[in-house]
Amino acid sequence: MAQPSGEARRRPSMDDxxxxxxxxxxxxxxVIRHAYGVSPEMRDRVERTIAELEYRPRVAARVMRGQSFTIGVEIPNLGNEFFTEVMAGASSKLRGSPYQMIIAPGLGDGRGAQVLESLSDRQVDGMIAISPGVSSEWLERLGEEIPMVMLGRHDRAISxxxxxxxxxxxxxxxxxxLIERGHQRIAHLTISSDEESxxxxxxxxRHRAYIDTLEARGLTPVVSTCEYSSASAYAAGRELIASGQITAIFVGNDALAIEVLRALADLDLTTDSVAVVGYDDIPLASHPRxxxxxxxxxGRHMGALAIELLLERIVGGRTDSRHEVVTPELRMRASSAAPAPLLN
Amino acid sequence: MAQPSGEARRRPSMDDxxxxxxxxxxxxxxVIRHAYGVSPEMRDRVERTIAELEYRPRVAARVMRGQSFTIGVEIPNLGNEFFTEVMAGASSKLRGSPYQMIIAPGLGDGRGAQVLESLSDRQVDGMIAISPGVSSEWLERLGEEIPMVMLGRHDRAISxxxxxxxxxxxxxxxxxxLIERGHQRIAHLTISSDEESxxxxxxxxRHRAYIDTLEARGLTPVVSTCEYSSASAYAAGRELIASGQITAIFVGNDALAIEVLRALADLDLTTDSVAVVGYDDIPLASHPRxxxxxxxxxGRHMGALAIELLLERIVGGRTDSRHEVVTPELRMRASSAAPAPLLN
DNA sequence: AACAGTTTGGAAACCGGTCTACAAATCTTG
DNA sequence: CAAGATTTGTAGACCGGTTTCCAAACTGTT
Incomplete structure (x- = not known):
């Protein structure tokens, strides 16, 4: 039964x-779907044959009538540890279920919609996405076609x-x-966005809350923006620090904050001179260095919760929408431990 | 033409x-496939209709006869920045091509094969994988079904x-x-594996080369193993350091090495006491902290190269196998800068 | 005008599953 | 033991694309 070499083997089909x-x-x-109406003997015989032929159904064929048993996760950025935490949480929740998770990385800019379409074209049974740049109207339409959970959306949705x-x-x-630590000149470094969303x-x-909190205490906001890249965050952070006008920086997320720490060190300074606070609490943030x-x-919890919500839709058949809000917690560490220095 | 609310919209099909x-x-x-035998007028008319109906072909149906325009990437672990670098390299190389990349995270242990099967069931046009635990014979069979590039395999393959x-x-x-820096007691922390592979x-x-290099200079190897997890690496690293018997640790990869740095700091020590060297040069390794x-x-280059090789198979139709080896380079940084301390 | 060669568009088979509808076989029950 | 109910297995339609094959229309040539 040897195959002629060079020729691709054809995998067995259900017909075989x-x-x-x-x-x-x-x-x-x-038998495969564990559906009703099969005698034990038949089940046994078929299962033995399946094992013998090493048969596995092709997902594509199955999709055309039934389900794909695939859950798609879109993430805007591969490099940010926060997202990998979310995925780890999702992945753990999926273990043991028949669903396979596939991750589609974003393409940068406002191209998140393309990736979502691409997942939809692959007829995943449901999807989880983190696409701040995509409009709500567009998502509502997509949500009517496919079970969906969006992370980081503050608007309540319908579909x-x-x-x-x-x-x-x-x-x-x-x-x-930071204010309690005595800081008066607190900058905010955030990701630029010209979207109306x-x-x-x-x-x-976060940007809005930063401004409100400062102004409520009579302090002046200093906002700097950067692109979603290490290099850009580093440059923006370095400029803020070099200005000498501030004693603390609240950075939009940890991945960017760590670039600010890099700039600080490259300028031979420490967080005693300029305190740094991030957002997300990625694992690296707790590293003593x-x-x-x-x-x-x-993040892990959010990932797990997202899967729970999604499975409620896919398996449980829920169609009314839910909006869950997790309460964040401050993690005080060394980067903001020193008292605020005086500006000369 | 309003849809009854609550009912899922059906997306247009090619028939529509x-x-x-x-x-x-x-x-x-x-028209869609840009195939031969279509007049300009027909193309125009169809394309206009496609745009109007917002039609996009379903991948599953397309797969049954043609291609999926999907490339699957299996990675053993989400948390390791080295893998995200590889994927970033792959992703950049795919930009502009009609292929979409999907990532399937491993399930830990030796379950890499399951993920590969799962990608194969989804009929990706090709796949890239990093599965040290899977046997070569099994991979050869899979390679006969689907274009494949394996990373981190030192054996030359056929399919x-x-x-x-x-x-x-x-x-x-x-x-x-490390030896040149004067170290005599150099430990190696690596990932345990009971596989025969x-x-x-x-x-x-790396483990073998570590032993050979030490023995060639008449030094004694000290090997410690850990699981593929931060906690385990931390514990193993801490134990090695606390033993007081070594002045340097060569760690299996950067992700684990950074956990060793964590242990070092928690013990109120610096790399002046115990030098640490990793492997991979992940972006974080160059962080001054x-x-x-x-x-x-x-890693980025390897990811890009992997895509090139894969596309040669998928698009170019190459069937003979290639085995590419990248030459690594040492990156000297502060964690091994101090001269070796004397052991008491 | 007749003919061969080339373009163009469509009918129908096909991919590999799921699912519906139904017939045959088996089991209950009076 | 007949009638009805239930269980079991199958034929065939179906999903939405691709691909093959063929007929019709058009082109150019003599």
Missing amino acids: VARAAGVSKAAVSK YDTLTNDDALGAELAVSH WPRTPHGI ISLTTVSQF | VARAAGVSKAAVSK YDTLTNDDALGAELAVSH WPRTPHGI ISLTTVSQF
Whole structure:
């Protein structure tokens, strides 16, 4: 039965199994899906044949009528440890279920919609996404086609679930903490965005809360923006520090904050001169060499919760939308431990 | 034309497009695939209808006869920045091509094969994988079904391509460097594995080279193993350091090395007491707060190269296998800068 | 005008599953 | 033991694309 070399082997189809077992295709299908109407003997015979032929159904064919048993996760950025935490949480929740998780990395800019379409084209049974740049109207339409959970969306939706942390509270915790440490000149480094959706994104809300918190205490905001890249965050951070006008920086997230720490070190300074606070509480933030004060939004938990919500839709058939909000917590560490220095 | 609310919208099919444009399904298919035999007027008319209906072909249906335009990437672990670098390299190379990349995270242990099967069931057009635990025979069979590039495999394969760095050289660079710095008691922390494939895995080869390099200079190896997790690496590293018997640790990769740095700091020690060298040169290694001496294996480049090899198979139709080896380079940083301390 | 060669568009088979509808076989029950 | 109910297995339609094959229309040539 040796195959002619060079020629690709054809994997067995359900027909092959049916023929080998001397039954119908429909019977094999029933056995595979654990459907009703199969005698123990038939099940046994078919299962043995399946094992013998090493048969596995092709997902594409299955998709055309049934389900794909695939859950798609879109993340805007591969390099940010926060997202890998979310995925780890999601992944753990999926273990043991028949669902396979696939991750589609974003393409940068406002191209998140393309990735979501691409997942939808692959007919995943449901999807989880973090796409701040995509419009709500567009998502509502997509949500009507496919079960969906969006992370980091503060608007309540109709056709899909939303899951976020209380970014306003989180930012307030961070900024208040710096003020309590005696800081008066606190800058904010955030990700630039010319989208009109900006005010409702996590970074937009943190930005707003930063300004509100400062102004409530009579302090002046100093806002700097950067692109979603290490190099850009480094440059923006370095400029802020070099200006000598500030004693603390509240950075939009931990990944960027760590670049600010890099700039600080490259300028031969420490967090005693300029305190740094991030957002997300990625694992690295607790590393003693980094020891970054930050706000935890429980990424692993969010990932797990997102899967729960999604499975409620896929398996449970829920169609009304839910909006869950996680309460963030401040994590005080060395990067904001020193008292605020005096500016000369 | 409003849809009854609550009912899921059905997305348009190729038939809908054909009907709306007043042509046949086959014609629409030809237009989409840019196939031969379509007049400019027909192309125009169909394309307009496609745009109007916002039609996008379903990948599953397309897969049944044609291609999926999907490339699957299996990675053993989400948390390791080295893998995200590889994927970033792959992703950048795919930009602008019609192929979409999907990532399937491993399930830990030796369950890599399951993920590969799962990708194969989804009929990706090709896949890239990093599965040290899977047997070569099994991979050869899979390679006959689907274009495949394996990373970190030192064996030459027949049905798929292999791409690796010279781990023996890399480990030798690392260990020699420590010896030149005056270290005599150099430990190695590596990932445990009871697989028989161990000697041919990257970590196995680094381990072998470590021993060979030490013994060539008449030094005694001290090997410690840990699981593929931060907590385990931390514990193993801490134990090695606390033993007081060594002045340097060559760690299997950067992600684990950074956990060793954590243990070191928690013990109120610095790399002046125990030098640390990693492997991979992840972006974080160059952070001044970390400044980890390591060996670069050019992850981004490897990711890009893997895609090139894969596309040669998918698009170019190459069937003979290739085996590419990248030459690693030492990156000297602060974690090994101090002269070796004397052991009391 | 007749003919061969080339373009163009469509009908229908096909991919590999799921699912519906139904017939045959078996089991209950009076 | 007949009638009805239930269980078991199958044929065939179906999903939405791709691909093959063929007929019709058009082109150019003599």
